[in-house]
Structures are given as C-alpha cells and as structure tokens.
Amino acid sequence: MLLASCASCVLAAALVASTPAAAQSARPAGSGAARPAGALAPAAAPGAEAASATNAQGGTSADGTDNADAPTSAFDARQKALDQRTEENNYRYGVAEHDCYSKFFVNYCLNKARDSMRSVQADIRKEQLALDGEQRTQRARERDEKAALKRAQDEANAPQRAAEDARNAQAYEDKQRQHQLDQAQRAAEAPQRSANEQAYQEKQRQHALDQAKRGVSPSQAAANQQAYDQKQADFQRKLDEARAQGAQKAQERVQKQQSFEKKQADAAQHKADVQARQKQAAEKAEQKRQDALKQQQIEEQQKQQQQQQ
Incomplete structure (x- = not known):
C-alpha cells in the first residue's frame, strides 16, 4: 500500500x-488568494464564450468594427x-x-x-x-x-x-495572299531576269574585247574588275544596312503600336474587373443584410412565442 x-x-x-x-495561471487575476491544491480551475463563462464566438463568426470585434480576416x-x-x-x-x-x-x-x-x-x-x-x-x-x-x-x-x-483570334486569322490569311502574290510576281519576272543575265554576260564579253583592243593586259583587267566588284559590294552592303535600319524602325513602330493597344486593353479589362468586384461586393453586402434581417425576424418571432407561452 x-x-x-x-x-x-x-x-x-x-x-x-x-x-x-497557461493552465496553471488560469485563476482570476482579482481573486487575491491562491487556489487550493485540490480545487478545480474555474471554467470560462458560457455567456462570454458564446458572445466571443458570435463576434468571431460575424466578423466584428467587441466594439462593433468589421475585421478583414474575421x-x-x-x-x-x-x-x-x-x-x-x-x-x-x-x-x-x-x-x-x-x-x-x-x-x-x-x-x-x-x-x-x-x-x-x-x-x-x-x-x-x-x-x-x-x-x-x-x-x-x-x-x-x-x-x-x-x-x-x-x-x-x-x-x-x-x-x-475572340477578337485576338480573329486578328491572328486575318493576319495569317494576309500573309498567305502576299506570299502567293510574291510567287506570281517572281514567276512573271523570270523571263526578264534571264534576259538581264544574258545581257550582262554579253556586256562582259564585249568589255573583254574592248579591253583587248585598248591593249589592257588580262592582269590589269582582273584588277579593274576586282575594284569594280568591291565598289559594287560596298554599295550593296550600304544598301542592305539602310534597308535593315528601315525594317528595324518599322518593327519598333509596330511594337510600340502593339504595346499601346495592349495597355488600352489592360486598362479596359482592369475597369471591368473592378466593376465586377464592386458588383459582387454589393451583392454580398445585400445578402448579408437580408440574412441579418431574417435572423432578427426569427429571433423576434421566437421571443413572441416565448412570451405567449
């Protein structure tokens, strides 16, 4: 034993x-005397607990203010x-x-x-x-x-x-038509290009004959041809650079236009979202008010029934 x-x-x-x-310090602050070893800790008041639960569920604090994360x-x-x-x-x-x-x-x-x-x-x-x-x-x-x-x-x-898909489809169709037009144009220009090539070869042969008549040596003619080709290459390079710069500037203008349109669309979408959220908030507030009125009516009916009994 x-x-x-x-x-x-x-x-x-x-x-x-x-x-x-926390459990050991559960005694009231204003008691003034320690609880005996065998005494049980006082339970929380039912009314206070119910009031706390009601305030918590309703999203309001003790002074009636709304809590965002209630x-x-x-x-x-x-x-x-x-x-x-x-x-x-x-x-x-x-x-x-x-x-x-x-x-x-x-x-x-x-x-x-x-x-x-x-x-x-x-x-x-x-x-x-x-x-x-x-x-x-x-x-x-x-x-x-x-x-x-x-x-x-x-x-x-x-x-x-839907508008974006329609624009993309229209752009694709435009590119396809432009590609067909380019192919048709190249096919139509093929005979002219062949004639130009033949004329160039004929000019080259005539130039070689003229050089021979003037007594220009083949080495000098090759040097002259090389200098001429270099000038043509430099001109073509400058022409390509100018075209590339023009294409880049055109692309930048297109990008700026697209950026402006996107900003306009984002602003319109933001406005629509804000209006939708405001509408939902108003509907929720109205529903909450209706629920509160219904609850108040039910409580009043219960009180009247209790008073009649």
Whole structure:
C-alpha cells in the first residue's frame, strides 16, 4: 500500500510539473488568494464564450468594427480556446487523481474524477467537430468564390480572346495572299531576269574585247574588275544596312503600336474587373443584410412565442 501511495505521488508530481503555464495561471487575476491544491480551475463563462464566438463568426470585434480576416481569426481563437480547455481538463484530472490517493475510497474517487474528465472531454470533442465542420464550409465557400471569380474573368476576357483570334486569322490569311502574290510576281519576272543575265554576260564579253583592243593586259583587267566588284559590294552592303535600319524602325513602330493597344486593353479589362468586384461586393453586402434581417425576424418571432407561452 505504501509503495502504491509513493507511485501515485510521483505520478501526480509529474503531471503537475508538465502542466502548461497557461493552465496553471488560469485563476482570476482579482481573486487575491491562491487556489487550493485540490480545487478545480474555474471554467470560462458560457455567456462570454458564446458572445466571443458570435463576434468571431460575424466578423466584428467587441466594439462593433468589421475585421478583414474575421473568419480565420475567429477559427484560430476558438481552436486556441478548445486547446486551452483540453489542457485545463487534463490538469484538473491530474490534480483530482492526486487528491484521490489521500482519501479512503480511492477507486470511487478515481472513477468519479475520470467520469468528470471524460464528460468535459466529450463536450470539447463535440465543439471541435462543429468547429472543423465550419472550417470546411468556409474553405468550400472560398473555393466557390474563387471559381466564380475565375469564370467571370474568363467570360469577361472571352470577347478579347475572340477578337485576338480573329486578328491572328486575318493576319495569317494576309500573309498567305502576299506570299502567293510574291510567287506570281517572281514567276512573271523570270523571263526578264534571264534576259538581264544574258545581257550582262554579253556586256562582259564585249568589255573583254574592248579591253583587248585598248591593249589592257588580262592582269590589269582582273584588277579593274576586282575594284569594280568591291565598289559594287560596298554599295550593296550600304544598301542592305539602310534597308535593315528601315525594317528595324518599322518593327519598333509596330511594337510600340502593339504595346499601346495592349495597355488600352489592360486598362479596359482592369475597369471591368473592378466593376465586377464592386458588383459582387454589393451583392454580398445585400445578402448579408437580408440574412441579418431574417435572423432578427426569427429571433423576434421566437421571443413572441416565448412570451405567449
């Protein structure tokens, strides 16, 4: 019996030492006297807890102001309160179990303390399940709102996408027609190019004959031809550079025009998004007001029924 008492004392001391500081300091600040070792910690007032839950769910603080993150902060506060109640329940059970070993009917006292602990634990479990259900409902509501907003954005962007697809299709058709025109033009210019090539070869042969008549040596004629070719290459290079610069400037103008059109489209889309969000916010506010009026009417009807009874 002595060994059992010592073991129980060691167990109770371990439970008391492992109790969180928040549970140990649960006594009222204005009590002025320490609570006895065997006394249970006072539970939170039901009215205060209900008022706190109501303020948290409604998104309003104690002074009636709206909170932006009311659902999340309310769930966190309620979860913290449940965790604290669980710790206090475990602490009270540890203290009661320790006190039972100093009484005559030990088993009766232990069973009673265990039943009390389990009753409180069942209440906490019930509230925990309700809180988890509300959190799941809130997350589902947020997912639905995000999906609705995404659908609204897609519907608002549908005309712009259709216009963009139409412009791309029209541009592709224009390029195809231009390519066919270029091919037809090259085919029509083929005989002229052949005639020009023959005329050039004839000029080259006539130039060689003239050089021979003037007594120009082949080496000198090759040097002259090389200098002429170099001048032609330099002229062609400058001509290509000028064309490249012109094409680059034309491309820059097109890019600037596209950037301007994109900015205009983004501004119009932003305006549409803002109007859609404002409309949704107004609808939500109206729905909230209607729900509040319905709840107020239900409460008034319940009060009238209670007064009639």
